[in-house]
Amino acid sequence: MTTRPLETTLPDDARLTSEGFAASGRGRTLLIACGALAREILALIRLNGWAHVDVTCLPAILHNHPDRIPDAVRDAVIEHRDAYDRLAVVYADCGTGGELERTCDDLGVEMVAGPHCYAFFDGLGRFAARDEITSFYLTDFLARQFDAFVWKPLGLDRHPDLLAMYFGNYEKLVYLAQTQDDSLTAKARDCAARLGLAFERRYTGYGDLATTLEHWAAA
Structure with missing residues (x-):
């Protein structure tokens, strides 16, 4: 995964792409995530030493158009799934009215439980x-x-x-x-x-x- 210092180089609307990922995804996990969670996810990866976990973030501004989130997630899964042993989606429902869950079920990937990030941060x-x-x-x-x-x-x-x-x-x-x-x-x-x-x-x-x-x- 990208190894730039988190606090000094990661913009708030970060979009991390597959550039810098390991050449082979064998034995690796890819997190397809909301850009609003980039700092938190990278912090957890770093704190836990998850060297086998990569992350690619979709633009956080999609939250202003939640109807676009399922298709964006679908495109990202299709783009990356052949390169990784495991993919997971770091979104909750986020205003998609259940459509993101249906998309993830169709693609065979897991997503975060709950209605939105406020709920899963609070518990x-x-x-x-x-x-x-x-x-x-x-x-x-x-x-x-x-x-x-x-x-x-x-x-x-x-x-x-x-x-x-x-x-x-x-x-x-x-x-x-x-x-x-x-x-x-x-x-x-x-x-x-x-x-x-x-x-x-x-x-x-x-x-x-x-x-x-x-x-x-x-x-």
Whole structure:
């Protein structure tokens, strides 16, 4: 896999391709992942010493068009499947209405369980039990990329009067933190203030993402 230093060279919207992968995929696992999870996945690979695990990331901006995710995943699986002994998809449902699961079943590849990354970072059982329908969530990635993935796509930079329409039914912003980073906490707190929401920070670490990748890496 690519061995560039994670914190200094990996952009937030990283798209890692097969360039730099091992010439032979025999005995290797490829993770086809959402670009919003690139930092976390590479960190787990590095921390666990999974030298046999490679990762290729699809653009994180696909989350603004979830109907496009299944076809993008299908194309990536077809492109890489002959070169690897095992492929796995590091997406949850992510707004595809079950279509991504159907695509993965059709292709014979596993994916991450759950409705979205907020749930698997928090832990699926804990997230479901909270039933926080009036909470808006950020991860480390979204705290960094709030303007690019939330503020501007919703047009709030041009039409701040839309704020009440989009967020009037929310009560708080919950920052699910993967790392202990004061600067990201400050960014997330500022996002809550801009949205007019109460702020809560929860340190989740990598949550169920870690256990899922451990399972795939060991298989």
